[in-house]
Ligand SMILES: Nc1ncnc2c1ncn2[C@@H]1O[C@H](COP(=O)(O)OP(=O)(O)OP(=O)(O)O)[C@@H](O)[C@H]1O
């Protein structure tokens with residue numbers, strides 16, 4: 001006991017890590033499923049970069065309508081305005097330009113992706129469509145983003161228009177991503193087919209867009225400044241929506257109005273790198289051999305103004321704002337995510353793992369090596385603006401759920417002939433990475449989507465995954481590795497659960513690269529269970545109510561803490577912790593949906609909708625958790641084998657309510673401290689759907705885990721922690737009086753009446769009056785004797801704050817001495833605050849007597 005005496009004051013003073021979920025979490029609690037939130041954020045990102053608004057921000061007419069203003073430059077208008085455009089966002093850009101400048105426009109030609117007009121019409125996006133008798137001629141082509149005959153016809157029409165201009169004319173060039181494929185004009189004798197083959201090969205071998213477009217420019221009449229040269233001596237104003245990291249105007253759509261700074265040596269170098277030099281068609285060799293003597297020199301572009309009107313930075317900023325409004329700590333990791341898709345996936349997988357340990361510091365952390373590995377990976381990816389430290393710091397602040405956002409364009413090296421896209425492949429790879437790293441009781445979701453709405457040659461914009469992906473796939477007999485080996489991510493996601501993981505937006509009419517969203521949401525609720533000696537299985541598993549009842553019985557000796565991993569109301573995994581030894585037991589597939597229906601029959605109150613599949617511990621997680629159960633500490637009854645624990649748990653009775661976030665979680669009431677807290681008159685009820693649900697409960701154990709600290713410092717285990725007080729006891733009679741029927745819950749006869757040890761009484765009494773969802777943690781000595789004090793760790797205001805935006809900033813847990821001299825009256829039903837449990841002589845810091 002002496003050791004404990006030394007520990008306690010320290011415990012009391014320990015700067016407990018606040019686990020704060022601020023006010024906005026209440027909004028988060030509107031309980032949209034994570035996937036819905038992810039899709040909503042993705043859509044908001046896309047919405048922020050729609051072409052019309054961006055064009056209007058850059059262009060204006062002077063009041064007299066004589067001058068066109070482009071940022072701070074002015075151009076004279078005198079029936080001299082022409083327009084050309086090419087790219088995935090150009091239809092909307094042209095519509096906005098026509099809206100503004102229609103009366104001045106003499107003629108226009110645009111080249112846009114096949115089907116985009118019909119898609120916009122179907123979606124009712126009038127603002128993206130040209131007027132019925134528009135002066136702008138539209139060509140649709142480049143099916144699946146590959147240059148074709150239609151695109152070639154468009155390119156020729158654009159070239160013709162440009163070549164016909166005079167020094168009095170002004171050519172407005174609208175450029176966006178996808179422009180290269182939509183403006184193919186190979187230099188003879190290179191044919192369209194030869195150019196197509198070469199670019200396809202380069203892309204498939206993982207060439208970056210910079211490399212790809214260096215080659216394209218050299219083989220094209222219009223790229224690399226060729227269009228500007230064709231329009232000379234007319235004035236040229238290019239409005240560019242960037243889809244390339246860093247917004248390099250010479251790369252976007254292969255820079256048709258920017259002089260190329262590359263030479264033939266650069267091209268040969270690239271072709272060598274991808275093993276394509278030897279097999280080059282003769283025509284390509286011919287053009288390359290002529291290229292250096294006929295460059296599109298810089299002098300040809302002095303008449304050009306190139307202006308970037310938008311990029312994915314804008315999209316990320318909007319999504320960040322939306323994420324914050326949903327209650328997330330949102331950090332933009334980078335707007336320049338690039339590199340091989342495998343490395344990028346590894347980065348996100350490891351980041352989620354490291355992040356998890358920062359968000360749930362009371363659990364085993366990532367090792368120093370893993371941290372270093374993450375930084376190494378980041379360095380290898382050479383992401384110029386990566387905000388990794390900021391992201392990690394944000395998590396370590398423990399202010400609740402985190403959303404990391406990134407933009408960019410990783411590269412895929414095609415090995416197979418499957419159907420997929422960069423985003424779906426990345427998502428699938430990240431899903432596979434999640435399996436490698438134990439993520440613990442935390443909701444994780446990764447989404448990758450192309451802002452153009454079309455990922456590779458597929459109908460989908462991208463996909464989202466969670467750590468459950470591997471088990472979900474296995475349940476449907478889908479082998480992720482095989483699909484990855486064939487670059488068949490789209491087929492994989494189509495087959496998995498009827499395609500629910502796919503992101504479908506249809507063509508968006510814009511294009512600013514890809515968006516990656518990584519959501520990390522601590523999502524545990526907690527309960528206690530117990531082991532009755534002499535029985536071969538866990539007696540009951542459930543919420544704190546059952547745990548308390550169990551602890552109040554002399555014959556129960558071990559409290560288990562059950563972490564439930566939930567996504568919305570759906571429980572996807574369970575973790576049991578033997579709370580004295582701190583060892584984990586994995587309770588995979590703790591229950592099946594059939595059990596729930598069983599519970600329903602028995603009328604045990606609000607039920608979850610059965611929503612399998614139920615378990616999702618990855619193999620790695622299971623192994624890790626199960627391995628902790630092998631060495632049971634002496635004196636504790638432990639399951640030796642993971643399987644046995646699982647079997648026991650499965651057989652057993654449990655209360656499905658324990659698997660749902662409690663119902664009383666939103667707008668619970670207000671008050672400046674636990675003692676003045678006023679529960680709201682009514683609380684939302686569990687409808688069994690996502691609506692009206694709270695965020696999952698916050699953990700009962702304080703994040704910095706004083707128990708572990710006590711244990712390691714004391715070198716012994718004097719405490720029985722984990723006796724949580726659960727809100728479901730609220731309003732119940734306290735021990736000593738006849739046990740009331742728990743609403744919707746069959747009371748076990750005699751489970752707590754009169755048999756509880758003295759040490760449990762304050763907790764039970766307090767529980768009877770404690771505001772919901774404010775469960776204190778009671779530490780009782782292992783062998784409570786008369787006259788023993790207890791240590792009560794009160795979550796205090798912080799827990800309340802997490803559920804009520806009106807409450808002040810939390811101060812952390814406050815330890816409180818509950819001394820045995822508490823008037824008996826206080827233990828018989830009238831206790832309304834922790835203070836009432838003090839005798840008046842209690843020292844400020846708890847002391848064990
Ligand atoms: N089966 C596949 N699996 C994975 N990625 C693929 C697959 N097929 C094509 N890709 C990748 O998709 C990319 C082309 O996709 P997409 O047409 O969306 O191009 P994009 O880069 O968005 O086009 P742009 O930048 O011109 O707008 C290429 O990088 C290619 O490697």
Ligand SMILES: O=C(O)[C@H](O)CO
Pocket residue numbers: 176177178179180181209213243244251252253254
């Ligand atoms: O068209 C292209 O070249 C790519 O989308 C990059 O802009």
